[in-house]
Structures are given as structure tokens and as C-alpha cells.
Amino acid sequence: MRARELRTADLTEACTPLRGEKLSPQRAAVLADAFKALGDPVRLRILNLLLTAPEGKVCACDLVDPVGRSQPTVSHHLKVLREAGLVTADRRGTWIFYSAVPERLEALTRVLNPGHQPAAVVGGAA
């Protein structure tokens, strides 16, 4: 029933009221879907591989060995992460490169730490 990709607006809106305000049931549902997608060790390791990749993106084919799962299994987990809005895909010819979506991760970070400032703000002229 949740085979839809979260729109950017969903998570952007969802994270807005978290700096000290109460989380509505509707917004909590959107965010919970994203957290649920991370409730799997293989998906966490895939996300970690994307976040720690030198160029910030990894070909799906290069995830199979490090994760130790079959290509179909890796593809399934990537699909779950994409549907949760956590990962985006970029096709280059026959290859598909995946990268994490920083603003999505930032939205989840603000749930865990309502006072969290994005790195760009913390580090700079704000």
C-alpha cells in the first residue's frame, strides 16, 4: 500500500515543525515510513556505502560485493530506500548510480535532534 515515492514536499513539510513544536499524526506517518526503511541492516549498509563513497554515488553493481547480497536483493533494498525518498537514482547508459538525498536525511536528523542545524548553517555565517 505504500508503493509510492515520497515527494520532496512531504518530507520538507514534515520536518518543519520539529524545532520544539509537536509532531502531527500525519507528519509522523510520513517520517515513520522513512525510519522504517532504515530498520534493516542491509539498507543501512547500503546507505553508509553511498554516504562514504568518494563521489557520493555508487553504481548498483558495485554494491553487491560489499553488501554480500544478490543483485535482486540489493535492487529490492534500493527500491525501498528510493520509495522512502532517502536515495535517488541516476541512469548513465546501462548503469544506474545511486546517491543519498541529503535533505531527506536532514529531515530525519531533526526528528532525532529538534535543535539540529544543517552543517552549512552551523559552519558558517548564520
Add this chain to the structure above:
Amino acid sequence: MRARELRTADLTEACTPLRGEKLSPQRAAVLADAFKALGDPVRLRILNLLLTAPEGKVCACDLVDPVGRSQPTVSHHLKVLREAGLVTADRRGTWIFYSAVPERLEALTRVLNPGHQPAAVVGGAA
């Protein structure tokens, strides 16, 4: 099978290698359990209520109305959050007060943002 509380050492160790290093399957499993616990809208709202409470803690009885669930349901969700190491309980007479566990949330934050610095460090005096 996961009816155990995560030890502090589990999550502390789990978050250590995330600043650019690869996440091991064992550590990913520990962290995934914590993310999984947050994959529910009611639990996210409970966590939000604890994080935004003026004193940083809330009596279980005061969570029932805001969350709109029965006391047994709220108790169940609190148990899941406790088992995931995300929430701690403090009994005062007949009342039990719950609060979030900052270091656990910090461990998850570093998964989402490997370059994240704890607020105390970012703020200066560390």
C-alpha cells in the same frame, strides 16, 4: 527475538566507525533495530513529546491524551523504545517518567550524517 535492551556499549561502538568508515554487518544490525523502533508514527510522536517537553521528561500518564491511544498501547510503544535504547524510565513513587537518551539519538544521527558533530562540540566549549 529482540526482547532485550540495547546496552550503551552496543550503540556507542556502533556509531564510532561511521565517520567515513564502512558499517559492519554486526553494527548495522544494532543500529537497524533502533531505526526500526522509530518506524511507527505513534512512537515518533512519543519521542517528539519527550524531546520537546520543558523538563525533558514526561509521565507515561501524560502521554495518553496527546498521542490519542490507550494506556496499554502507549505502554507497549514505550517498551519498544526502551528496548531500542532510545528512551529511559525513571520511577517516582507510583509514577514513571520517561525521557529520551541523547547519546542513542546521537548515534543514529551519525548514521544519517557521518560528518555530524554533537551540539556540544559544534557550539564551542568542547
